[in-house]
Amino acid sequence: xxxxxxxxxxxxxxxxxxxxxxxxxxxxxxxxxxxxxxxxxxxxxxxxxxxxxxxxxxxxxxxxxxxxxxxxxxxxxxxxxxxxxxxxxxxxxxxxxxxxxxxxxxxxxxxxxxxxxxxxxxxxxxxxxxxxxxxxxxxxxxxxxxxxxxxxxxxxxxxxxxxxxxxxxxxxx
Amino acid sequence: xxxxxxxxxxxxxxxxxxxxxxxxxxxxxxxxxxxxxxxxxxxxxxxxxxxxxxxxxxxxxxxxxxxxxxxxxxxxxxxxxxxxxxxxxxxxxxxxxxxxxxxxxxxxxxxxxxxxxxxxxxxxxxxxxxxxxxxxxxxxxxxxxxxxxxxxxxxxxxxxxxxxxxxxxxxxxxxxxxxxxxxxxxxxxxxxxxxxxxxxxxxxxxxxxxxxxxxxxxxxxxxxxxxxxxxxxxxxxxxxxxxxxxxxxxxxxxxxxxxxxxxxxxxxxxxxxxxxxxxxxxxxxxxxxxxxxx
Numbered sequence: 299x300x301x302x303x304x305x306x307x308x309x310x311x312x313x314x315x316x317x318x319x320x321x322x323x324x325x326x327x328x329x330x331x332x333x334x335x336x337x338x339x340x341x342x343x344x345x346x347x348x349x350x351x352x353x354x355x356x357x358x359x360x361x362x363x364x365x366x367x368x369x370x371x372x373x374x375x376x377x378x379x380x381x382x383x384x385x386x387x388x389x390x391x392x393x394x395x396x397x398x399x400x401x402x403x404x405x406x407x408x409x410x411x412x413x414x415x416x417x418x419x420x421x422x423x424x425x426x427x428x429x430x431x432x433x434x435x436x437x438x439x440x441x442x443x444x445x446x447x448x449x450x451x452x453x454x455x456x457x458x459x460x461x462x463x464x465x466x467x468x469x470x471x
Numbered sequence: 472x473x474x475x476x477x478x479x480x481x482x483x484x485x486x487x488x489x490x491x492x493x494x495x496x497x498x499x500x501x502x503x504x505x506x507x508x509x510x511x512x513x514x515x516x517x518x519x520x521x522x523x524x525x526x527x528x529x530x531x532x533x534x535x536x537x538x539x540x541x542x543x544x545x546x547x548x549x550x551x552x553x554x555x556x557x558x559x560x561x562x563x564x565x566x567x568x569x570x571x572x573x574x575x576x577x578x579x580x581x582x583x584x585x586x587x588x589x590x591x592x593x594x595x596x597x598x599x600x601x602x603x604x605x606x607x608x609x610x611x612x613x614x615x616x617x618x619x620x621x622x623x624x625x626x627x628x629x630x631x632x633x634x635x636x637x638x639x640x641x642x643x644x645x646x647x648x649x650x651x652x653x654x655x656x657x658x659x660x661x662x663x664x665x666x667x668x669x670x671x672x673x674x675x676x677x678x679x680x681x682x683x684x685x686x687x688x689x690x691x692x693x694x695x696x697x698x699x700x701x702x703x704x705x706x707x708x709x710x711x712x713x714x715x716x717x718x719x720x721x722x723x724x725x726x727x728x729x730x731x732x733x734x735x736x737x738x739x740x741x742x743x744x745x746x747x748x749x750x751x752x753x754x755x756x757x758x759x760x761x762x763x764x765x
Binding site for chain 2: 345349351352353354355378379380381384385386389419420421422423425
């Protein structure tokens with residue numbers, strides 16, 4: 299009996315931990331989207347102020363942000379200077395996919411960021427600003443409802459974890 | 472270094488042609504790419520045609536490399552039809568332009584790219600500089616020649632030697648107004664050509680405004696300017712001369728008579744260049760009365 303009780307306790311603890319972790323992941327994604335939005339805001343400001351080419355813009359913004367954005371922008375700047383690909387979109391995509399695999403952004407977030415390169419570079423400065431502004435707004439569009447429901451979702455995940463643990467414990471008993 | 476900087480902006484196929492044909496960087500002067508036409512290169516003053524037809528994609532790729540994938544950052548340069556890349560190489564472009572209120576707004580299609588390879592000929596002013604000095608002072612000098620004879624190359628080396636100093640002359644503060652980015656070949660404001668330790672450069676600035684700015688703000692002892700000719704240029708030079716600055720300038724012309732009508736009377740020395748045997752050949756150095764000094 300004691301073994302069963304201990305086993306059930308462990309099951310409930312484990313499922314509760316899974317629930318809490320899921321809730322935390324949710325919180326991390328919201329924070330990461332906020333950070334990405336700030337990076338995009340920096341990129342837009344740098345283009346608007348300095349009117350520099352993209353490699354310089356990347357290097358300048360990299361000085362003001364933390365990893366993984368710092369390393370992403372440094373590598374992006376270096377790749378742009380090396381001129382390995384004939385089009386910016388492809389190069390941007392490769393670097394982005396390589397740097398955001400293990401972050402809290404989900405696949406769709408990373409795919410959208412990777413596609414941003416196809417919109418950058420050509421036309422005038424206004425177009426660059428508009429593109430980055432649009433993408434910043436798009437990030438906010440994703441982040442805001444997530445942030446509003448953050449506490450609710452976290453509680454839900456934790457509760458679901460506990461409840462599923464209890465359910466499994468009843469089945470085991 | 473300059474070689475790598477040039478090759479980096481070329482499409483893969485053209486890079487291969489350069490390597491395959493063992494075109495030496497030192498002798499390469501120009502690469503001309505026109506859509507649907509064979510590739511041309513000027514090597515040692517002679518045009519060479521290559522059996523490679525330049526495609527629209529190659530022109531687009533070259534433009535991406537030239538502008539660091541950021542044509543928006545080079546709007547002003549593209550509007551003027553040329554830009555300077557790292558290494559001081561000058562890229563000229565042509566094609567269908569978009570006009571707005573009578574001015575070029577942008578290029579709709581780019582059909583030709585001309586890459587002028589930048590070479591510094593250090594020492595080409597060795598024979599000239601001593602003859603420009605009188606009583607230990609450099610005199611107002613005009614370098615005169617038809618296009619492509621090495622005026623800018625000679626001016627660049629004069630600036631370098633005057634700025635760094637020579638065995639017979641200590642270094643002087645030199646101001647350079649580089650309207651067409653040819654003297655310094657500036658990239659992001661930094662000269663890619665060696666212009667000496669005491670040289671201040673105004674890159675991409677109009678000659679008249681640049682000369683006035685330098686005289687007022689940088690107190691140069693020598694002012695160097697390329698391709699003068701207009702009434703406004705003459706007025707700006709006069710202002711600089713009256714401010715006690717020595718002016719070294721270049722102008723288009725084939726003979727001394729070409730400048731007499733332009734009233735360049737304040738120049739005490741005139742260096743006449745030609746290219747009957749080679750570019751940069753000195754046809755003569757004259758004083759302000761037209762007497763040959765050498």
